Amino acid sequence: MNCTRTEKKLVAYLDGKLHAGERREFEAHLASCSLCGERAEGFRAMWDVLEELPPIMPSPGFDSLVRARVQQEASRGGFWSWILPSPRMAFAAAALLIASIWLSSFQPGRVSTPGQMVAVQTSEADFGAIKNLPVLEDYDVVTSFDALSELPVQQQSAEPQSLNRM
Amino acid sequence: MARSDVQLMLDVKFGDDSSFELLLRKYRIPVVNFLYRMVRDSATAEDLAQEVFLRVYRARGEYLPSAKFTTWMFRIATNLALNSLRDGRYRHQEISIDHSFGAADGENEPPALEVPDRQPSIELELIRRDRAERIRRAVESLPEKQRAAVLLHKYQEMDYDEIAGVLGCSESALKSLLFRAYETLRVELAPLVETAAQVQAQAGRPGR
Numbered sequence: 001m002n003c004t005r006t007e008k009k010l011v012a013y014l015d016g017k018l019h020a021g022e023r024r025e026f027e028a029h030l031a032s033c034s035l036c037g038e039r040a041e042g043f044r045a046m047w048d049v050l051e052e053l054p055p056i057m058p059s060p061g062f063d064s065l066v067r068a069r070v071q072q073e074a075s076r077g078g079f080w081s082w083i084l085p086s087p088r089m090a091f092a093a094a095a096l097l098i099a100s101i102w103l104s105s106f107q108p109g110r111v112s113t114p115g116q117m118v119a120v121q122t123s124e125a126d127f128g129a130i131k132n133l134p135v136l137e138d139y140d141v142v143t144s145f146d147a148l149s150e151l152p153v154q155q156q157s158a159e160p161q162s163l164n165r166m
Numbered sequence: 167m168a169r170s171d172v173q174l175m176l177d178v179k180f181g182d183d184s185s186f187e188l189l190l191r192k193y194r195i196p197v198v199n200f201l202y203r204m205v206r207d208s209a210t211a212e213d214l215a216q217e218v219f220l221r222v223y224r225a226r227g228e229y230l231p232s233a234k235f236t237t238w239m240f241r242i243a244t245n246l247a248l249n250s251l252r253d254g255r256y257r258h259q260e261i262s263i264d265h266s267f268g269a270a271d272g273e274n275e276p277p278a279l280e281v282p283d284r285q286p287s288i289e290l291e292l293i294r295r296d297r298a299e300r301i302r303r304a305v306e307s308l309p310e311k312q313r314a315a316v317l318l319h320k321y322q323e324m325d326y327d328e329i330a331g332v333l334g335c336s337e338s339a340l341k342s343l344l345f346r347a348y349e350t351l352r353v354e355l356a357p358l359v360e361t362a363a364q365v366q367a368q369a370g371r372p373g374r
Contacts (some may be wrong), residue, residue, distance in 0.1 A: 007342075007345050008338075008341055008342060008345065009341075010345060011319075011348065012326075017197055017326070030185055033361045039349075039352070040358070041273055042352045042356070043348055043352055045352055045359045045362070046348065046355050046356075046359055047320065047348075048354045048359075048362065049297075049301060049355050049358045049359055050301060050305070050320055050321075050351070050355075051299055052294070052298060052301060052358075053239075053298055053302060053305070053321075054298055055193065055195060056197065056198055056199045056208070056211075058194055058198045058204045058212060059214070060206075062194065062198070062212055062215070062216070063190065063191075065212075065216055066190060066194075066215075066216050066220070067187075067190075068185065068218045069213060069216060069219075069220050070183075070219070070223050072219060073223055073224060074183065074223075087209065090357075092210060128353045139330060162294055
């Protein structure tokens with residue numbers, strides 16, 4: 001083993017992660033190479049010094065801030081997050097909804113083709129024309145209409161009069 | 167029997183928020199420490215740590231136990247830290263040695279607290295603070311990826327495959343990264359190594 005290979009395996013050696021054969025080979029090199037031997041000892045001692053760095057404690061309000069943000073997130077999701085626990089399910093549900101709306105547009109009776117649209121517009125125009133026929137507003141035409149004279153004259157019934165006398 | 171992190175996260179996925187509380191209690195200190203060493207500012211570290219836990223909670227519906235929970239969580243933390251450093255959104259606040267000794271003015275003290283493990287003498291406490299400050303500066307002076315690798319390896323004690331998963335590199339590349347980082351630290355911290363024995367001896371004496 002040369003020094004370059006030692007560099008790649010030094011951390012694993014100090015962690016005790018080398019296999020037995022590799023470890024023996026590595027230790028043989030450390031015994032014969034003072035430079036690598038000193039470096040290995042230097043790493044080990046430096047790791048002990050790193051242990052002196054004290055841990056940081058979160059500030060007293062940290063947990064409550066996290067809880068508040070999580071609760072806000074949970075309430076924002078609310079009912080839908082319970083129904084749809086993942087964005088994938090939400091996407092699938094939305095895609096299904098859009099597809100069903102699209103498919104429903106092909107049902108019979110629904111106006112969607114251009115031909116059907118023209119038919120509707122034509123019938124609406126006919127209705128407007130009939131509604132605004134000037135002949136129906138021409139009183140002279142109506143009064144001189146012969147067919148009206150042939151209608152039977154309505155007779156007054158006697159029954160209401162008898163009721164009045166009583 | 168204690169539930170694994172993966173089981174806790176699966177329970178969160180199916181609506182058990184109390185399991186999320188357990189994960190928060192377990193990982194709040196590791197995540198805050200990691201982010202503090204990465205971004206070098208306690209307020210920013212706490213903001214980012216909140217964001218880490220929020221993102222973990224948000225992703226509960228999609229969580230799949232394909233990787234270790236810690237790998238997944240620290241990948242989120244690492245990405246947030248690297249992004250915040252690159253965006254430069256957060257001002258780098260260097261805390262001087264003098265400042266940490268200025269106990270009289272409490273208003274500029276960082277909110278995070280470094281906790282001594284016992285009540286030493288004043289002299290020893292000063293030496294310890296000085297050493298901790300020099301270690302902190304040495305670690306924080308490493309390039310970002312080397313720093314993340316050292317923090318995850320030395321302070322989070324994660325395996326190589328986990329760290330490689332967090333950093334998105336091969337195990338071989340990670341070992342080279344760690345070697346370069348530790349070689350830099352070995353040189354930087356050599357004076358502290360030489361005096362470590364003296365500090366140990368002083369710490370053995372009873373405090374005043």
